[in-house]
Amino acid sequence: MPEYLSVIIRGAGILVVLFFVTKVLGKKQISELSFFEYVIGITVGSIGAEIITGLDRSFIHGVVGILAFILIPFAADLLSLKSKKLRDFLEGKGLVLIENGNVLEKNLKKERYTIDELMELLRRKDVFNLSDVEYAILEPTGDLNVLLKREKQPLTPSDLNLKVAPMKAPRTVIMDGEIMDEALESIGKSNEWMKSELEKLEIKLENIFIGQLDSSGQLIIDQFDDNISTNASVDEGPYLIATLNKCQADLELFALSAHEEQAKLMYIKNSEKLKRIIQDIKQDLQ
Template sequence: MTGLEQKISLGIIAIITCAAIPFLAGLLSLKSKGFRGFIEGKGSIFIKDGKIMEDNLKKERYSTDELLELLRKKNVFQVSDVEFAVLEPTGDLSVLLKKENQPLTAKDLNMSVATVKEPQTVIMDGKILDEPLTTIGRSRRWLITELEKLGVTIDNVFLGQVNSYGELTVDLYDDKLKVPSPQERPLILATMKKCQADLESFALGTENKEAKELYRKNSEKLQKAIEKVSPILRN
């Protein structure tokens, strides 16, 4: 073996060794809790029953100011409110508040609450997004009706979202402008249009021929009524 070949072989061995060490260390960490503690370290209790463990602070070389800073990052400003706080091997502080200082939840009151779904963005940069509208079972006609209730047009909307309750909120291009409240007569017109749009949706969504025909006829009647009263309600 020449000197060059020997150097290449040693280089390959070094690369394989460097790659194998982290792999083996990770494998041993999964298999052995003691080895994992040696490699990754263990958590250190900083607060117990609302009292600071000074010896552990000194051991980890943390000052009281640094502990208070970590607590503030967790929105905790009083040590006595803390039941348990531990410094994780990653350097993060895990905090458990005392029961009386924890936020009240629906579970505490034995209340059942509806699942909140993520809001759907239906308008972006003044353009309607059809896919999110379809996801929530709404149509363009419904969206335009909701915008009319707010007294704005698509072109003025930078971002529009529909929450899990079916409510539309918009952010306008001009942040100085406030979304105006809909006036009474335009609101009536918008409601009529919404009802007409809902009837069309019902007609498209049902397989029952009689129901489909009934929805279609009523939708047409309501559309004619809208055309008659629109000049009055728009003023």
């Protein structure tokens, strides 16, 4: 057999072996590596290269060597699940670089980081002023996690005691001109409903590259033609009116079943309020 053909066959064989080995070890091995995993990866890569090009060496012996090295991190992972000390030794521990707004120069020198490198890591987190940082920790993977000072953190609805509706992940309901029935069923919609909505928008199904439906009922459509992009709000008016009517009917029912006069008046008052809101919405939808 020609040497080049042998190299190709060996290379394909090692690729298959490493693929299945990585699948067994899990996604952790393709994420950011710890020191231990980094060393193992380099060693396995070197063995694989030697097997492919070392035509005078046994292919089977090389595969056994790779499997032996792969068993080491696999066993280490199992043991580290039960031992915090072993986990800290193999994977390392996070090191605080900024605490209470002060840079810990001793820890910075321990990791051999300069202030310029620290500022670069902060800029990656969109932090440009050192004075804005309350706490920063360097993770074992080399990533810097930052906690801003209270007054520098973005304002949230909870800070204003505001209640907001929960957001749901958008559902991809159309892909490559095909309706995704499973995604539609998960949000209580049907294939026929989607086709009727596309007819309203005068868009052909086969012309749609991708279509997503968010929790607010907005249908975002991207067509195969890059010059056309459609953002269309699905008509949810009837559903909204029906839901509000049900709430208003429930309030009337609560008023009838209430034993205390104060509670009964509260339900009646809110029912009348909701009735006026429904009338206003109906006028807006006309």
